[in-house]
Amino acid sequence: MSMKLIKPNVWFLNVRVWKDGTEYRKREEVQGGKKAAEARYWELRKELQERAKNEPRSLTVTTFKHVLDYYLERNPVDKKSEYYFNRLKVDLGSVLIPDLQERFDKYLLILRQTKRMFTTRRLSNNTINRFIAWSKAAANFALRAGLIEKNPLEHFQKLPTQPRDRMLSDDEKKRLLEAVQTEAPHIYPIVLYSLLVPSRRGELVSLKRTDYNMVTNTIHIPAERTKNKRPCIKPVPDCLIEYMRSVPPESEYLFFRRPGKAKYLSLGNFRKSFLKCLVKAEIENYRFHDQRRVAYTDALLAGNAPHIVMQVSGHKTDMSKVYFGRNELLAAKMFSFGSRPDSMTGHLKVVTA
Numbered sequence: 001m002s003m004k005l006i007k008p009n010v011w012f013l014n015v016r017v018w019k020d021g022t023e024y025r026k027r028e029e030v031q032g033g034k035k036a037a038e039a040r041y042w043e044l045r046k047e048l049q050e051r052a053k054n055e056p057r058s059l060t061v062t063t064f065k066h067v068l069d070y071y072l073e074r075n076p077v078d079k080k081s082e083y084y085f086n087r088l089k090v091d092l093g094s095v096l097i098p099d100l101q102e103r104f105d106k107y108l109l110i111l112r113q114t115k116r117m118f119t120t121r122r123l124s125n126n127t128i129n130r131f132i133a134w135s136k137a138a139a140n141f142a143l144r145a146g147l148i149e150k151n152p153l154e155h156f157q158k159l160p161t162q163p164r165d166r167m168l169s170d171d172e173k174k175r176l177l178e179a180v181q182t183e184a185p186h187i188y189p190i191v192l193y194s195l196l197v198p199s200r201r202g203e204l205v206s207l208k209r210t211d212y213n214m215v216t217n218t219i220h221i222p223a224e225r226t227k228n229k230r231p232c233i234k235p236v237p238d239c240l241i242e243y244m245r246s247v248p249p250e251s252e253y254l255f256f257r258r259p260g261k262a263k264y265l266s267l268g269n270f271r272k273s274f275l276k277c278l279v280k281a282e283i284e285n286y287r288f289h290d291q292r293r294v295a296y297t298d299a300l301l302a303g304n305a306p307h308i309v310m311q312v313s314g315h316k317t318d319m320s321k322v323y324f325g326r327n328e329l330l331a332a333k334m335f336s337f338g339s340r341p342d343s344m345t346g347h348l349k350v351v352t353a
Contacts, residue, residue, distance in 0.1 A: 070141070183273070
């Protein structure tokens with residue numbers, strides 16, 4: 001509160017309100033006691049707030065932050081995508097539009113040298129591509145609205161990426177589950193479920209106890225809690241039926257943790273616990289999200305139709321055709337060998353010198 005006594009019983013008020021980078025100010029001298037001056041200050045502040053709220057926003061765009069804000073006001077994004085916008089605002093928000101192309105090029109070089117806090121690995125090309133995609137989307141949106149003359153980022157291309165194809169052998173699955181039971185038993189149900197049913201971690205940890213249907217033995221994930229905003233129904237394997245039906249009524253969540261005798265909590269991001277189990281099981285180059293790929297592939301090899309697996313996993317498209325060569329794997333499994341010459345009818349033995 002900017003209020004100053006300039007004469008006996010005379011107060012000078014300097015009231016300021018900011019909205020979208022624009023300052024609204026009003027100055028006034030008030031006679032009377034301090035309480036009267038304070039009351040008048042808040043009256044003026046309320047008037048300025050109403051003025052800022054009702055006054056049309058100027059569409060003048062000078063910095064990259066203005067471009068990002070304009071895009072977000074008209075195109076809401078999920079919480080995960082908000083991270084990229086917030087990071088772009090901090091790193092490049094003050095850059096003027098004419099200087100954006102040069103600064104963005106240097107920014108990409110910095111991103112390629114940046115290491116993650118916990119793993120110390122460099123940012124993947126997939127992560128950097130998200131910065132590129134959101135930046136170009138915001139600039140194109142401002143261009144179509146006539147706020148900028150051209151998109152300074154139009155020539156930036158996404159970095160080449162290689163899809164992950166890490167799978168688990170039967171022995172690795174066994175070692176992983178044994179390690180989870182020993183090191184982090186509270187995440188054992190969710191790890192086992194994700195190995196059998198292709199799922200996203202975020203969808204599983206948000207599941208409520210009431211999302212499980214005992215009659216149909218299925219889990220219903222509402223549209224607002226899925227990535228593609230479409231409702232999804234997932235089956236429950238036989239080995240987890242008893243667990244699903246025995247979740248305590250005091251727990252709001254289907255997969256939960258209870259530190260000590262505290263209340264039941266969501267698992268949240270159990271990344272550290274999962275990494276500890278991977279080290280115990282001696283499994284390298286593996287992430288929890290890879291479980292979705294493992295479960296997807298195993299479901300196909302078990303004879304399920306691709307469109308059935310697609311619906312359960314929550315994919316928009318039939319990923320069996322394009323997702324990490326699964327068609328090739330199915331073809332190899334279904335391949336039949338032709339007739340062999342007489343000289344090849346015996347069993348080949350390894351001959352050692």
